[in-house]
Structure formats: C-alpha cells, structure tokens
Amino acid sequence: MPKSLMNLPQLILASASPRRSELLRQLDVEFEVIPSDAIELHNEQLTAGELCRVNAYRKARPISKRFPDAIVMGADTLVYLGNQLFGKPKNRDEAHGMLQALQGETHLVVTGVCLMHLRSHRHRVFAETTQVTFRSLNDAQIAEYLNAINPLDKAGAYAIQEHGEKIVEQISGSFTNVVGLPLEHLREELSLWEIALGTL
Template sequence: MLTEVVLASSSPRRTELLQLLGVLHRVYSIPIDETFNKDTSVSSNVVRLAVEKARAVAEQVPHAWVIGADTVVVCDQQVYGKPKDDAAALDMLHALQGREHEVFSGVAVLNSRTFEVQSGFRKVKVKMSSLTESDMLQYIASREPLDKAGAYAIQGKGARWIEWIEGDYYAVVGLPLELTSRLLVASGYIF
C-alpha cells in the first residue's frame, strides 16, 4: 500500500502547484543527468527525464507515489533549459523576445512499490513581447530568470512580457495540473 506522495523536484513552484491541488507531499530530489537525446523528440525527452527523476527517488522511498517533472522551452528547434549563468539567461531572452516559442512539460507518476509508471506531456505555445536590452538586464538582475527554463517565469516578473499563451498555463509554470491529477488517479491515488 502506498502511504505518501513525494515530489522528485526541488522547484518551489511545483510544490505550490501540488498544494493548489490539495496534494500533501514531501520533496525529495536527486540530481540526474539531464542531457537531451538529440535523436528523439523534445516530448520524448521531457517524459524520459521526468521518469528518470521519479525513478531515482523511488529507489530511495518505498510505498510512495513519486512525481517527476521536466520543462524546457523550444524556439527555432533550439532547446532551452535553465540558464547556467547571467550570460546564458541574456542569450535566451534575446532568442525568445518578440517571438513565439513552445514550452514542453513532461510528468511522470511512479509507484515506488511496483515501479509502474504513468506519464505524459503538454506542449504550450507562448508569445513573448519585445524587450529592450535594459529590460533584459534589469530582469536578470532580479535573479528570477536563473532557475527557469527559457530564463523567464510566467508566474513572476516575467509575466509582464507574455502577450499570450495557447494551452495549459500550469505547464508553462512547470507542472501541468490536469495531466498530473489524471496520472495520479491512474496510479491509484485518491483525491
């Protein structure tokens, strides 16, 4: 019998989103190699990484539903994860500003007793308005972009430059709630 939900992510945003669903959980994150396989699709990569994150934690936590997630931004077939420094954040903002791009969020719910997994992804189109160099530098100075895929937070200060989205807002934040709920239920979790 499973007794708890464990989030295999140290993202405070994902924790807040699970709290919105009323899912009591604890956080236990184990770093994994997040290298993308260039021979497979972006959607396959985010799902694979979500599963790998959940599996790494499930091996340490018996009797739990373990939730793994991975989010990236794609523009002109270039994949953007979290920037490694200010210069990388600036490069990402230059690439995305004034343009449409896509956000992919993969989710996996793994039963740590049986290692059965339910997984899926959401793809969202986003349009970012044009930014001045000053806008970008001030935004980076706020430190907000440094732990966000694509170097912006739609739920934070970065929202002021998002013209529109087409798809699941929560997928852009980092955890598509409808999908996560459905995967939890398919894994036997009862809300």
C-alpha cells in the same frame, strides 16, 4: 537517518523546485519532497517532448528504488523555439541571450511528468505543451526583467509567474505547465492512481 515508510505520504515529489511544490499544494494532496540527484540528459536526437519524458523518468526512478511503496513523481520542463532547446542559463549573459532569442517569437514549453510505483511495477509518463508568445523586447527591457528575477534556475531564463506581463504577450494552453507542472492534466492522472485530492 532515512524517514520511515510509515511516516511518508502516498506521494513523493522528486524535485527541489519550490515552484513545483507550490503548484502541487494547489491540488490539496499530501506529499513529501525528496529531490532526485539524477543528471538531466541533453540529447539533440530527441524531441523536447521525448527528452522531458526521459528526464522525468530518470528523476523518479532512483527515489522509487529507495521508497518502492510510495508513488513518486518526477518532472522536467524545457523551453524550445524551432529546433533550439533552452535549458537553465549558466550565467546572466546566457540568460540575456536566451530572452533575446525568444523576444517577439512564439515558443513552446513542454513539461514531462513521470508517476512511478515500483512495488507494483507501475508507471505512467506523459508530457504537456503550452505555446507562449513573447513581446518584442529591446536590450534595456530584457535587462530590466532580469533585474527583477533570478533567471539561473529557470528553463528559458524566465518565470511566467514572476513579472511575466513584462515579457509575455499571450499563451495558448496550460499556464501552470509553463510554471512547472500541468495541474489540469496532473489532476486527472493522479485520480487514476486513487490519490485523494482536494478541489482545484
């Protein structure tokens, strides 16, 4: 049975990602997790920033239709190097190939976020980009890292917060953006929606 709107908080996270839930809790905001079943688009005609914003909107929209009085947040994260986009690997071999391509290089991580309140026909979509430089890695080091994490649910086959020191040399920009939500930017955006926040 669907939850009554009376029992819902003012914010719904339309994502099943445990990392995004953990990050959002750092803002000390009340929220409910209701994952979206929207299919992510993969369009080579769009930049990573455009694609992430489109996917974030697509994830928020169906949940907003179900709960038009709540503020719904959708998010999408992509890793890209040059013109090559790295989504979630289908298997370990693909994960190894992704890390092999990223090793020794500087790539970008972009997260698109959509905040939507359907009842008032209001929405805001933005994206944040962080620069990440990988260490030079050989096959044995890549295999060691893949043994330490589950890469299959992670864009680019890595998680900076899980043994990131083994593969990452430095980052420029928001660390939490690489994890899945740009908290600094998100905090500012949520305050504009008059959502009560704790201290970051």
